[in-house]
Amino acid sequence: MIKNLIKKELILYFRNLNNVFLPLIFFFLIISIFPLVLGPDKLLFDNIIPGVIWITAILTTLLSSNNFFRDDYNNGVIEMYLTSSTGVELILFLRIIACWLFTCLPIILFMPLVSLLFDISFEDSFVILITLLMGTPILISIGIFGSALTLGLARNNILTPIIVIPFYIPVLIFSASAIDSVSLGLPYDMQLFILMALLFLILPIMPYLLKYTLELSINN
Amino acid sequence: MEILVNSATCYKNNNIIFKNANIILDNSEICIVMGPNGCGKTTFIKCLCKIENLDSGHILIDNINIQDRKSNYLDNIIYIGHKNSLNDDLTVTENLEYLGAFDQTVNKNSVNKIKDAMEYFDIYKYKDFMVSELSEGNKKKTSLARLILSQKKIWLLDEPLSFLDEIAVKNLINLFSKHQKIGGIIVASSHYDFSDDVDNFKFFKMEN
Known part of the structure; x- marks a missing residue:
């Protein structure tokens, strides 16, 4: 059964490959806008580029999870889903994972290219990559939660980000702090462990939360 | 199996959708919910499977309130709304295969059964078509094919006859009487008069 479900998710994404490429293109477009706006100041750029990458990642996850349901x-x-006699939690979990695999993982895979473009040192870019790897699944699941929450409302394009972004803050704080620490030469494993803890806290409860939220937002 | 609806009332934004609905359904009974547009037929059927909640009154299935935590009403219910519950980006066959994920009474790996279900509603020729390419009638037929695959006892159907041609309507009514013979319960909203085709038949009239 589980094999079948995974196959269905893969089929759905492979049939709509623009769902995979468009976030990637969007990511690169936004990243490449920053040098145009800020000018060729190398010193400034070295300081802000990790933040720029993270903000762009957030925009991309918001965009791809906004109309998830x-x-x-x-x-x-x-x-x-709601009238199913088998638990739909597994389906919802697989859908979160699939959404991450096809929208965030391509971005993470292209991170070495971004590091090359902006001349980020190896160690910095390694930490950025690790924080993205652990942070984006959290961002995606919170974004999907937001889209489930606003499902029953008409015209909710802007509402979902407004609800969702405050919940992004913990992830942002710890990733930014990890990246800061590595550029100052301090240890950064504590922040990574906290990110990991957040990830393992949110991923298992999210399917149950999603099911409950869907019930509520259909019911109104 | 018994469904009992007791003085059910439902509001939406302070408008009464329906109030004081009472109905008792036993094995092998078919209930046709009738009434003018906007009288709450859809909401009533949605309440029966708890997609929407009642504001007062209660619905008992086998003497257990469906609001109750220990109620396993979903094990017996199949709901087909007027949205077809089909995934646009999957083919007809894939959609019917996917059904096993939602319904434990569907035989897994039942390629032949899926074929039979598609042939019953004459959609086998569209088996590899994307659902988004089908006409409304064929979409409806695809979602009704779930009824053949599933072995659940209670069918809740919202306007099952809409978009169907005459042959498909006849097929569906045959399916109804087959289901009735094995003791199933059907609640369907419709404008069609079933009284000639099925016995043990109840009208449930709703008013604005």
């Missing part, structure tokens, strides 16, 4: 809602698939 919209089609399912319009097609009535959500109603089937």
Whole structure:
């Protein structure tokens, strides 16, 4: 069964490859806008580029999770989720993982290229990559949660980010602090462990939370 | 299996959708919910499977309130709304295969059964079509094919006859009487008069 479900998720993403490429293109476009706006100041850039990468990652996850359940809602698939006699938590969990695999992982895979473009040192870019690897699944699941929360409302394009961004703050604080520490030559493993703890806290409870939220937002 | 709806009332934004609905359904009974547009047929059926909640009154299935935590009403219910619950980016076959994930009574790896279900509603020729490419009638048929695959006792159908052609309507009514013979319960909203085709038949009239 689980094999079947994974196959279905993969089929869905492979049929809509623009869902995979568009976030990637968006990521590179936003990243490349910053030098145009800020001018060729190398010193300034070395300081802000980790932050720029993180902000861009946030925008991308917001964009790709914003309308996560919209089609399912319009097609009535959500109603089937709610009246299903088998637990849908597994399906929801796989959907979160699939969404991360196809929208965030490509960005992380292209990070070496970004490091090269902006001349980030190896150690810095390694930490950025690790924080992204642990942070983006959290961001994606919170974003999906936000999209489930606003499902019943019409015209909610801006509302979801407004609800979701405050919940991004803990992840941001610890990733930024890890990146800061490494550029100052301090140990950074504490921040990474906290990020990991957040990840392992949020991923298992998210499917249950999502199911409950879907029930609420259909019910209103 | 028994469904009992007792003085059910539902509001939406302070408007009464329906109030004091009472109905008792036993094995092998078919209930047709009728009424003008906007009288709350859809909401009523959604309340029966708890997609929407009642504001007062209660719904008992086998004497257990469906709001109750220990109620396993979902094990017996199949709901097909007027949204077809189909994934647009999957083919007809894939959609029916995917059903096993939501319904434990569907036989897994039942390629033949899926084929039979598609042939029953005459959609086998569209088996590799994306659902988004189908006409509304064929989408409806695809979602109704779930009824053949599933072995659940209670069917809750919201306007099952809409978009269907005459042959498909006949097929569906045959399916209804087959389900009735094995003791199933059907609640469907419709404008079609079933009284000639099925017995043990209840009307449930709703008013604005």
